[in-house]
Amino acid sequence: MGDRGKTRTSPGPRVLLCGYYGEHNLGDDALLATLLALLPPSCLVAVTARDHHQVQAQFGVATCPRGEPIRLLWALMHNQLLVLGGGSLLQDSTSQRSLLYYVALILAARLLGRPVLLWGQGLGPLKTRTSRLLARLSLHLVQGITWRDDQSGAMAAAWGIHAPVGRDPVWSLPRRNAVHSAAGPSAGAICLCWRPTPLLDDAGWRQLENQVIEDARRHRTPVCLVPFHAHQDVALLKACAVRLEAAGLVCQFWRPRTPWDFMEGLASVHLVVAMRLHGVILAAMADRPLLALSYDPKVDAAVTAMAIPSISLADPDGLAALPAAWERARRWRLSPDRLARHHQRNRCHQEMLAQRLV
Structure with a gap:
């Protein structure tokens, strides 16, 4: 500012x-x-x-x-x-x-x-x-x-x-005003803004990672991992990166300095998969294809109000709908009317x- x-x-x-x-x-x-x-x-x-x-x-x-x-x-x-x-x-x-x-x-x-x-x-x-x-x-x-x-x-x-x-x-x-930010995600990347949550066991995390692997292979795209909270998210995302790279994917870490750097850096991203509330909001405001993984009622409220494709992690069967939600997310765009409201x-x-x- x-x-x-x-x-x-x-x-x-x-x-x-x-x-x-x-x-x-x-x-x-x-x-x-x-x-x-x-x-x-x-x-x-x-x-x-x-x-x-x-x-x-x-x-x-x-x-x-x-x-x-x-x-x-x-x-x-x-x-x-x-x-x-x-x-x-x-x-x-x-x-x-x-x-x-x-x-x-x-x-x-x-x-x-x-x-x-x-x-x-x-x-x-x-x-x-x-x-x-x-x-x-x-x-x-x-x-x-x-x-x-x-x-x-x-x-x-x-x-x-x-x-x-x-x-x-x-x-x-x-x-x-438009500025030249530091290097952001590679063109076409899948951007993951994930956080630790007790709602997912090891099997749940593997299911999410397998969906990323399948999509990245199909579209031949890299994966960008963003620790939205530098202290809480890094260990989880590093462990995810190890497994994704073992599957042959190209992974990069991106640590945008400001919220504006994050929004501007998403311009070349083809899909954002976010858990944190403000990761969802900022990605939506950047008008990027978006899937929300909801761990909290505050995220539920945001995705409902903006009609953002989402999976409720509180639902034991929620991940069963992951492939269909993933495809809807790739087509999602921000509604100017909803944002104006x-x-x-x-x-x-x-x-x-x-x-x-x-």
Whole structure:
């Protein structure tokens, strides 16, 4: 996004953006890029981050460490507003410790008199009664909310908390002017954006790999493997590459630096097979033939809304439909009308920021 300070005419509110930023996850980078683009240009921004150098270099913003409570409290004291930006932060599927972290952050901000906004958030999963109680109490403390999906909005509404519902904010990621990105996938490649999941056993992974092998041999195409989350996906994809190369396929690893590099690099790809939600969204926005392997209701919602061919990994018999879904995916293209409706639904995210950051 560059240095936001270059666009300011006069200082605006000081805003602390909190999320899973600087984690070397292209999906979280895309959320941050979208949020920064939608903030009023006069805002003075600080971002919680794990890798400070990556976030500072890529986005030109000040940072503070997300995992150091004293420094985070200091940042709260020196900013006028807290924005929890994108993703699903009020959940206990990662761990209850994660939920407690964000509940404590909201409480600390309110004790300091700082307004709190939940921007483009998902709500849940919340597996325990205690988690649901904590999340419900937290929602009553915040000053503005927009949800990214109907299920989250409905859960909050059942608690008496009504707020606008849009789609995932990354659907509104602005396109950048054409640039020459670093080397991307080979022409015609099958691009795999896979992540670890307990929904697939060894037999399931072999079935997926065999489908890749059959298709790559038939079309005489290479395979490109993209670790969307650099820390979580690499080991899985390296193991897959070993087996694919043993079958005679040409494999390459591609690590795009930014969400825009990823979308632009897909121009020569003939098929994307993605699991991660933002891998699906960015590939769809790049208008590439696309198959989604859904491991989570948030992915189900995205593929249903955009009519993307998909396989539900939660369905024990889902992979039986893999060959037919694969062929449908090769013919899939983005619907401009559906994307326009997503953009219209997502206006609530920008409107909430504009109303609260005057």
